[in-house]
Amino acid sequence: MNAPDTYAPTQADGVIDWLTNGTRDERFIDDIFAQMCIRLQQAGIPLKRSTLHVMIHHPQWLGARMMWSDGKREAEITLADYDVRERSEYIGSSANEIHDGADEVREKLEQDSSLGRKHALYDDMRSLGMTDYVAWPLLHTLGKRHVVTFATDRPGGFEDVHIAGLKKLLPVLALVSEIRIKNRLARTLLETYVGSHAGELILAGATRRGTGTTVRAAIMICDLRDFTKISDNWPRDDVIDLLNDYFDAMSEPIARHGGEILKFIGDGLLAIFPLHQPNACANLLHAVAEARGAMAALNDRNSATGRAPLNYGIGVHVGDVMYGNIGSAQRLDFTVIGPAVNMASRLEALTKTLGRNVLLSRDFAELVEKEFALEHVGRHEVRGFNAPIELYAYPARAISG
Structure with a gap:
């Protein structure tokens, strides 16, 4: 099987162009993420659910999960505390595999559940009617790895053309998300160490x-x-x-x-x-x-x-x-x-x-x-x-x- 052509046109090309040129005035990554998912649907990729997991290193929170579901205009944000990596919801999950170095986690959910990965996440996906699930690392600078996932309820799951489009999207999403996450991290660090008002003044140039x-x-x-x-x-x-x-x-x-x-x-x-x-x-x-x-x-x-x-x-x-x-x-x-x-x-x-x-x-x-x-x-x-x-x-x- 030949490797996919990274530069070949895909259904996601219009979304990639929008991420590159149309999000400069968007401040929050969760808003960009929700709009991206909607645009992927409009481009013909049968997306039903998607999540973005990012490390934020807040004094109370290790990370955040942004989840978009079909029919939603916004992403739902859930915060994860520093103990999450010791709990069953994380151990053995796709995020766990990605953080441990996996380049892809793909699970065909229509197959017999006894043959696939064992984790509550995949049982939940099946109960929601999902047929295919894929997770990839979102690579930021200096080796920082975040996680993005996509799921569909299309019979037969994602086609190769859908996967190729989503993969082609990843480097641009990584760049766009890194800018917003680091902006938020800068604000968080300033709020943590100097207070919210002083932090705003410093960010404004004081x-x-x-x-x-x-x-x-x-x-x-x-x-x-x-x-x-x-x-x-x-x-x-x-x-x-x-x-x-x-x-x-x-x-x-x-x-x-x-x-x-x-x-x-x-x-x-x-x-x-x-x-x-x-x-x-x-x-x-x-x-x-x-x-x-x-x-x-x-x-x-x-x-x-x-x-x-x-x-x-x-x-x-x-x-x-x-x-x-x-x-x-x-x-x-x-x-x-x-x-x-x-x-x-x-x-x-x-x-x-x-x-x-x-x-x-x-x-x-x-x-x-x-x-x-x-x-x-x-x-x-x-x-x-x-x-x-x-x-x-x-x-x-x-x-x-």
């Missing part, structure tokens, strides 16, 4: 040292108590687990209420709530209240395993901050600086002295005192500031009005 804007914001700085003692006495993996649990308890309420975490500093974090957002200061205190509840639940779980409770301090201030790029010529940090940030840091340090786990400046308290029951704790010297500062505490039982 990468020059010294550039930035002045933002009026509520600033929150949180620090874990006695971390040095913990890190010196606990096993390394336990310390990492503890920090992750602590940051989950603090961070999730911040994100839920519209705050942006700019950085984790050892066992501390810096977050801002820009005042151009509605109810920013109130949202900060709602986040603090939820974080307290999460920390209490975490301490209950820790006490059940004999661990001491975790204590923390939070300093809150409001003011103008410079929000932008700071650092060396080759290594930048997108962060906030200014006296308002220094004040929040000093208030966090004072929580140890004053025995309160949340201290608020008067400037911040004046913006929320009608809504929240705050406790006045007097005027106190704050390191680095000339005059004593009037401070308020956010009591553990404080409730909004």
Whole structure:
């Protein structure tokens, strides 16, 4: 049997031309993938179902599956966690074979199931009336392998001409998908390491040292108590687990209420709530209240395993901050600086002295005192500031009005 001519005309040629020249303004690969499948059908390839499996390396998700089915205008996206490779849904699947190096997985589903591959995937395909199924690697640069699959319910399965057209499509789909996946990966990495808002600014070109804007914001700085003692006495993996649990308890309420975490500093974090957002200061205190509840639940779980409770301090201030790029010529940090940030840091340090786990400046308290029951704790010297500062505490039982 002669090898197929890579350059021979196929039913997919019009779709290949569209992928090459007609998708420049399409941002999302799932939209392109769904349109590609519809166009393949229109070109005469009897496609009934198709999937695209890509590795995304998100902090929570290893990969994503985009599935298009006949009659659909959009692809359905399913995320896969990092444990998926240990589960039966993956072990022995076509994706497993492709990732292990196979160049093609073809399964004629009309034949006796006892003669073919043994996996729930193929039983599912048969139950859906599929007669033929094929999977190929989608090869990206530097050896990265993703997976694309096609299935039909045509009696007799795909013809050779259909397979030739689909194969001819693969290199162009690989190029088009790699661009979109890497764009999404860049966004994911920036969102993960600098936050969503800062990430958008960086992608928009805010990468020059010294550039930035002045933002009026509520600033929150949180620090874990006695971390040095913990890190010196606990096993390394336990310390990492503890920090992750602590940051989950603090961070999730911040994100839920519209705050942006700019950085984790050892066992501390810096977050801002820009005042151009509605109810920013109130949202900060709602986040603090939820974080307290999460920390209490975490301490209950820790006490059940004999661990001491975790204590923390939070300093809150409001003011103008410079929000932008700071650092060396080759290594930048997108962060906030200014006296308002220094004040929040000093208030966090004072929580140890004053025995309160949340201290608020008067400037911040004046913006929320009608809504929240705050406790006045007097005027106190704050390191680095000339005059004593009037401070308020956010009591553990404080409730909004």
